[in-house]
Amino acid sequence: MLKLSKKTEYALMAVKFIAKKTDGNSVTAKEISDGYNIPYDLLSKVLQQLTKKKVIKSFQGIKGGYSLSKDPNSVTLIDIIRAVEPNYQITECIKDGSTEKDCTHFNCCMIRDPLAKVQKEIDKLFRSLTIHQIL
Amino acid sequence: MLKLSKKTEYALMAVKFIAKKTDGNSVTAKEISDGYNIPYDLLSKVLQQLTKKKVIKSFQGIKGGYSLSKDPNSVTLIDIIRAVEPNYQITECIKDGSTEKDCTHFNCCMIRDPLAKVQKEIDKLFRSLTIHQIL
DNA sequence: GTTTAATAAGACTAATTTAGTCCTATTTCA
């Protein structure tokens, strides 16, 4: 597969929407949901996850909403993906703390190290792309 | 997600297994399946897909099996992934030939081009890694 | 020629993951 889930798509769209709003006001989930035709509930959760990871900040209450919490040049693709994709490692066994036991194949390590290298390269790529660059 | 499926894992393990066999004889699916604890039927399909894409070559009949069809230096990770992952694009809408209609969100194009760029970078990475390098 | 052991391939089922929905609580401004 290697696909990014809808959550990442929605996160990118949301961040772009929020970034475009330059009048100082925050943006509500409903505005984004309506504007981009994204399911409201799902989008809400994505926004909450982005908030937890400090990619955006939220304001509660009736005048609430979301705004960027950082300079678009200092937020990278990896921040967004990590906020939203529960396990984005290209394979299970290269997670931190995983041991031989977690591997179904006792010979798994034959490809484990190589794949870890590939993962590092992907990380590097995602870390090099700021949302200012790509959106 | 961004995970590679088991098929890619099995493909890499199989290619490594075949590459290690240097006595000129071909390797059977059963040998790989037994050696690495991979479900035989699933592995068979992976091997068939690799054969179709000329990553390996097959010999039918009772003395049959598989062997590499190319120099390990000239086969890259992208060859293996493309042989085995039906759609490995990081998102739907950047497939060749997909139009606005294929996109659920009429504003999808807001992230389409950026994601296409990311895809290109990933492709570049996978194309630069030969199986000789990583296995 | 028949047997045997291999690849080739389609159809199907089970398991897992993703996508989406529903409901309730909490916050804060008017």
Added chain:
DNA sequence: TGAAATAGGACTAAATTAGTCTTATTAAAC
């Protein structure tokens, strides 16, 4: 206190992946 926003847990539906089963085809060996 009411209205409209975020926060978040539980649940269902849909899609994808993983694995199984079955049959056909191929080619060496007897």
